Amino acid sequence: MTVANIEHDRDGVVWFTICRPEKRNAINFEVMDKLKETIKLVENDRQAKMLVITGTGEEAFCSGGDLSQFQHLQAEGAKQMLKRMGELLYSLLTLSKPTVALINGAAMGGGCELASACDFRYAKSGSKIGFIQGKLGITTGWGGATMLFEKLPYAQALNILLRAERIQAETMQAYGWIDAVLPGNDLREECRQLLAPYVSQSVAVLRAYKLAAVEKWKSDEFRMRFFAEISRCAELWGSEEHAKAVQAFLQKS
Numbered sequence: 299m300t301v302a303n304i305e306h307d308r309d310g311v312v313w314f315t316i317c318r319p320e321k322r323n324a325i326n327f328e329v330m331d332k333l334k335e336t337i338k339l340v341e342n343d344r345q346a347k348m349l350v351i352t353g354t355g356e357e358a359f360c361s362g363g364d365l366s367q368f369q370h371l372q373a374e375g376a377k378q379m380l381k382r383m384g385e386l387l388y389s390l391l392t393l394s395k396p397t398v399a400l401i402n403g404a405a406m407g408g409g410c411e412l413a414s415a416c417d418f419r420y421a422k423s424g425s426k427i428g429f430i431q432g433k434l435g436i437t438t439g440w441g442g443a444t445m446l447f448e449k450l451p452y453a454q455a456l457n458i459l460l461r462a463e464r465i466q467a468e469t470m471q472a473y474g475w476i477d478a479v480l481p482g483n484d485l486r487e488e489c490r491q492l493l494a495p496y497v498s499q500s501v502a503v504l505r506a507y508k509l510a511a512v513e514k515w516k517s518d519e520f521r522m523r524f525f526a527e528i529s530r531c532a533e534l535w536g537s538e539e540h541a542k543a544v545q546a547f548l549q550k551s
């Protein structure tokens with residue numbers, strides 16, 4: 299069974315849908331491979347104008363890293379996993395076409411980092427958003443804090459990270475992280491309507507603006523900060539606090 303679907307629509311939008319509703323669309327290594335393939339495709343396909351990332355089902359957009367798979371990783375394995383997804387989110391952040399996270403339900407942990415790498419975040423009303431890493435005894439491990447500090451006012455970003463709470467989409471819109479809250483009766487159609495003015499532009503125009511926007515993130519200094527965050531998370535991964543929090547979550551659910 300496929301872990302993610304890749305669809306092209308007639309407007310030039312590529313839809314990447316994580317298909318693991320039974321794990322609330324958690325990201326495992328197979329999802330990473332599919333995401334890598336999709337980012338490359340959108341970057342190189344002359345017909346592709348935009349990328350939308352979403353999840354299957356009503357409950358979750360993405361619940362972050364697959365704890366059932368990643369809990370067994372030793373220090374070096376965890377570091378490699380975090381760096382591998384970090385590279386992917388860095389290439390998503392700096393992609394030369396506009397990107398959207400269509401948040402169809404809860405976004406937790408790394409799910410928030412995936413969404414933070416996108417240019418726009420549209421959420422179904424009532425979705426819960428949680429940069430909850432602090433409560434798991436870790437920090438954002440895929441570059442999420444670095445991206446948050448780029449995209450939100452400093453105190454707002456720090457507030458979200460330090461609280462590590464589940465926050466309603468409507469509140470995250472007031473904080474500036476969500477760009478549009480949608481009713482969600484037909485979420486994809488509601489998203490398509492928001493994208494219509496963008497996809498009426500040529501690929502060349504969309505690409506030129508996107509390149510202007512992401513140039514600042516291509517410096518060595520930015521990459522250094524992005525991957526230093528990942529190394530700090532890797533150091534916390536093997537802590538007793540993290541192991542206990544993951545065990546508690548997996549046993550409860």
Ligand SMILES: CC[C@@H](C(=O)O)C(=O)SCCNC(=O)CCNC(=O)[C@H](O)C(C)(C)COP(=O)(O)OP(=O)(O)OC[C@H]1O[C@@H](n2cnc3c(N)ncnc32)[C@H](O)[C@@H]1OP(=O)(O)O
Pocket residue numbers: 320321322324357358360361362363364365366367368404405406407408409411430431434437438439440547548551
């Ligand atoms: C690795 C990178 C790191 C980072 O950089 O941030 C991370 O991402 S750490 C992971 C952070 N995520 C979490 O802590 C898990 C968050 N999940 C939840 O809070 C909830 O599952 C939900 C997303 C709010 C959905 O709640 P609900 O609809 O009530 O579903 P359940 O909680 O009952 O879960 C159903 C089912 O799915 C399994 N599940 C959910 N999330 C994960 C996950 N991240 N990894 C693995 N499995 C996950 C859960 O265990 C249940 O399984 P079963 O009991 O077998 O049905």
